[in-house]
Amino acid sequence: xxxxxxxxxxxxxxxxxxxxxxxxRRRRPMRTxxxxxxxxxxxxxxVSVLYPLVWLVLGAFKTQDEFLNSPTWALPEDxxxxxxxxxxxxxxxxxxxxxxxxxxxxLLVMLVIGTAxxxxxxxxxxxxxxxxxxxxxxxxxxxxxxxxxxxFTVYFQAGLTQxxxxxxxxxxxxxxxxxxxxxxxxxxxxxxxxxxxATLDGASMLRSLVSIAFPMMKNAIFTIxxxxxxxxxNDLLIALTFTTRDELRTVQAGLLNFTGEFGVVQYxxxxxxxxxxxxxxxxxxxxxxxxxxxxxxxxxVKG
Amino acid sequence: xxxxxxxxxxxxxxxAPALAIYTLVMLVPMLWSLGYTVFDGSVIxxxxxxxxxxxxxxxxxxxxxxxxxxxxxYAVVITVGQVLFGYVLSLLYVFVLKRASALIRTLVFFPxxxxxxxxxxxxxxxFEVAPQTGPVNxxxxxxxxxxxxxxxxxxxxxxxxxxxxxxxxxxxxxxxLYAGLIDIPEDVLEAxxxxxxSGWRLVRNIVIPLSFPVLISSLIFSINGTLxxxxxxxxxxxGGPGTATTPLTLAMYRTSFASGDYGYGAxxxxxxxxxxxxxxxxxxKTSRRDLTQG
Numbered sequence: 001x002x003x004x005x006x007x008x009x010x011x012x013x014x015x016x017x018x019x020x021x022x023x024x025r026r027r028r029p030m031r032t033x034x035x036x037x038x039x040x041x042x043x044x045x046x047v048s049v050l051y052p053l054v055w056l057v058l059g060a061f062k063t064q065d066e067f068l069n070s071p072t073w074a075l076p077e078d079x080x081x082x083x084x085x086x087x088x089x090x091x092x093x094x095x096x097x098x099x100x101x102x103x104x105x106x107l108l109v110m111l112v113i114g115t116a117x118x119x120x121x122x123x124x125x126x127x128x129x130x131x132x133x134x135x136x137x138x139x140x141x142x143x144x145x146x147x148x149x150x151x152f153t154v155y156f157q158a159g160l161t162q163x164x165x166x167x168x169x170x171x172x173x174x175x176x177x178x179x180x181x182x183x184x185x186x187x188x189x190x191x192x193x194x195x196x197x198a199t200l201d202g203a204s205m206l207r208s209l210v211s212i213a214f215p216m217m218k219n220a221i222f223t224i225x226x227x228x229x230x231x232x233x234n235d236l237l238i239a240l241t242f243t244t245r246d247e248l249r250t251v252q253a254g255l256l257n258f259t260g261e262f263g264v265v266q267y268x269x270x271x272x273x274x275x276x277x278x279x280x281x282x283x284x285x286x287x288x289x290x291x292x293x294x295x296x297x298x299x300x301v302k303g
Numbered sequence: 304x305x306x307x308x309x310x311x312x313x314x315x316x317x318x319a320p321a322l323a324i325y326t327l328v329m330l331v332p333m334l335w336s337l338g339y340t341v342f343d344g345s346v347i348x349x350x351x352x353x354x355x356x357x358x359x360x361x362x363x364x365x366x367x368x369x370x371x372x373x374x375x376x377y378a379v380v381i382t383v384g385q386v387l388f389g390y391v392l393s394l395l396y397v398f399v400l401k402r403a404s405a406l407i408r409t410l411v412f413f414p415x416x417x418x419x420x421x422x423x424x425x426x427x428x429x430f431e432v433a434p435q436t437g438p439v440n441x442x443x444x445x446x447x448x449x450x451x452x453x454x455x456x457x458x459x460x461x462x463x464x465x466x467x468x469x470x471x472x473x474x475x476x477x478x479x480l481y482a483g484l485i486d487i488p489e490d491v492l493e494a495x496x497x498x499x500x501s502g503w504r505l506v507r508n509i510v511i512p513l514s515f516p517v518l519i520s521s522l523i524f525s526i527n528g529t530l531x532x533x534x535x536x537x538x539x540x541x542g543g544p545g546t547a548t549t550p551l552t553l554a555m556y557r558t559s560f561a562s563g564d565y566g567y568g569a570x571x572x573x574x575x576x577x578x579x580x581x582x583x584x585x586x587x588k589t590s591r592r593d594l595t596q597g
Contacts, residue, residue: 038399042407045392048470049411055438056425068434072441117321124317125309132322139329143531143579145555145572149339149565150332153346173328176321195308205313234418236534237552241560255420256538267428267435274421281416289409292416297479 056278059271060084067267084268085276088258092273094247095254096280102164102239102250103232106171111225114176115217118183119209123195133184139177147174148241155242166242167250174238175228182298186220187213223295226288230296233281251277339569348563357570367571369546370554374578377464377536377550378529384469385525386518389476394506396477397484408481412474419471423538426467430454457547460540464548468535476521483517484510523586530579551575 059067061076061084117136121129147170155166190213198208214221239253249257258273285292343353361367392411396404414422430453431437440450453459487510495509511518533552536542542549542557549557551571559568 041395042400046407046410049414049474051438052425052429052470053413055429059428072436072438113320113324116317120314120317123308124314126311126314132318135330136325138333139325141527141580141583142329142333143552143572143575145531145552146336146569146576147329147332148556149559149569149572150335151328152560153565156346169324169328173324176325177329180321180325192308199307205307205310206316209317230416234416234534236419236537237556240537241556252418252420252534255418255424270424271428274424277418277421281418282413285413285416289412293408293412293478296415296475297482 053278056271057275059267060275062268062271064266064268084272087269088273088276091254091258092276095249095251096277098164098248098254099233099250102167102171103229106168106175106232107225107229110172110175110179110228111221114179114224115183115214115221116209117176117180118187119213121180122184122187123190123192123213124205133181136177136180139174140181144174144237148237152241161242161244162248164243164248167239170238170242171232171235175232179224179228182224183217183220186217190216223291223298226292227295230281230292336569336572339566340573342566343564345559345563345565350566353566357566360567361570361574366546366549367551367554367574370549370551370571371574371578373548374530374532374550374552374575377461377532377548378526378582380461380465381468381529381532382522382525384465385472385476385529386480386521388469388473389521390480390518392473392477393480393484394510396481408474408478410474412478414471415475417471419534420538422467422471423535426463426539427454430463454540455544457544460544460548464536464539467539468529468532471535472525476525479521479524480514480517483514487513519586523583526582526586527579530582531575551578 055073058076061079061081062070063077063081063083066074066077121133151166151170152161155161160166194212194216195205195208198212199205203211234252235250236252236256239250240256243249243253246257255273255277258270340357341353341355342350343356344350396408400407428435429437430439432440432450432452432455436444436450439453443450451459453463491513492505492509495505500508531552532550533556536548536550536553537556540548542553546554552575555568555571555575558564558571
């Protein structure tokens with residue numbers, strides 16, 4: 001988007017907290033009482049966010065009989081009942097494998113060429129670089145529906161619809177605009193003198209990119225990688241359009257199919273399948289949540 | 304120095320791969336898709352030149368009128384909902400929870416990264432009527448109310464959709480707006496407090512004007528996403544009941560891949576593109592004017 005970054009480039013990257021409030025003069029019991037509605041609001045918020053997730057996990061342990069005959073908020077009778085996970089794992093492991101095979105190659109290629117392009121557009125000096133950057137921005141604005149039909153035609157005629165290649169290619173390309181744009185913004189923060197000094201020391205620009213720019217941009221690249229990972233992993237439109245065979249379905253397209261396969265009435269395995277997919281994402285999120293939040297916010301403000 | 308920093312061969316080596324893939328996989332298809340709008344047929348059945356038929360069909364098609372109306376309705380309701388809930392949450396984080404907010408921020412953000420289909424299936428089950436009574440209906444029953452057929456009725460389905468999409472994204476907008484709120488200098492707030500402003504007046508007269516730019520970029524970002532909504536609707540309602548919750552994106556998808564009508568599908572895609580460009584431009588223009596007027 002052509003929005004000028006409304007927040008200073010790096011302001012949104014920090015999680016700075018406001019300074020601690022000055023110590024309060026007196027603590028009266030009235031204060032706690034007045035805060036009661038507030039605690040209620042926070043509690044309500046937490047319940048509305050967490051209860052659906054807890055209910056999901058509990059459901060994964062329930063038998064079909066419990067689903068149909070026990071109240072919906074009842075705890076599962078047997079927490080060691082892993083049969084649902086066993087039923088779900090067969091197809092879900094295939095979906096996870098497909099998603100991994102499609103997302104990671106795309107992510108790697110996109111990051112390497114996107115960083116190189118961002119470097120060429122921001123550090124190198126040449127006429128027309130702003131125009132090229134604007135051309136990349138078109139890709140952020142235009143809905144993907146505009147590229148689906150021609151791409152499907154090409155993939156279909158090339159006989160690629162029986163493979164994961166359409167996903168890898170399309171993910172690489174659709175992730176590029178935002179990556180190039182963000183990288184160009186991040187490179188703006190490195191003084192060009194750094195590269196001039198490297199040049200005086202005899203480094204070529206390619207050498208500067210590999211030995212200076214990449215190490216300096218490690219954090220930025222990782223953040224972009226993380227954000228793009230979630231975009232690709234959670235994509236439905238492209239996965240749905242370009243995978244025609246069951247064995248090629250990704251996590252999202254596969255989950256949709258999963259309900260169909262077992263029928264809506266087979267609750268346990270469906271809950272277990274959703275649960276596995278949520279847990280995979282949760283595992284990543286638990287370790288990297290601060291970076292995910294910052295990265296996504298940065299992508300939005302500049303995107 | 305100029306020569307090295309402006310070396311054409313290096314620029315070409317660095318830029319060419321990205322530019323080539325981007326051009327081949329995105330730019331060329333965009334133009335190609337424009338070409339499809341004057342044809343009839345599909346890759347499987349072959350194409351016939353159709354002139355402007357697709358466009359005249361677009362303007363007289365009641366299904367498209369419905370889809371357009373739904374897209375706009377959805378975009379307005381969800382955008383307002385997302386940004387409003389996000390803003391209230393961010394105010395809660397900054398002014399009430401302060402340092403204790405980190406954990407809550409993290410928890411409320413989690414649904415943002417969950418796969419949409421997983422969320423949609425979960426909400427189908429939460430709002431289920433039969434054969435299992437889902438938690439929402441069970442709660443209604445506990446208060447002595449009748450179960451509601453949430454996804455079987457157009458109005459109710461829209462409510463579930465709105466609840467789900469706001470639940471899914473409020474954490475994101477809260478973090479986005481939070482970044483804007485913590486940039487408000489503490490001394491400005493302190494000065495206002497000394498002048499006797501507190502609570503709602505502080506928010507209305509100081510906080511909202513000072514965080515206005517972030518609010519606008521959140522709005523632009525949100526409306527851009529909501530106009531292009533596909534995943535959550537496809538997975539939650541499938542556009543139904545009937546076609547009651549079918550936005551333009553889904554109409555385009557159905558026309559192209561279920562009915563095999565590429566020309567008309569491409570025309571709908573073009574309409575969607577024009578719509579999102581117009582809306583972005585409109586918001587951008589109005590927000591600029593407001594900002595200069597202070």
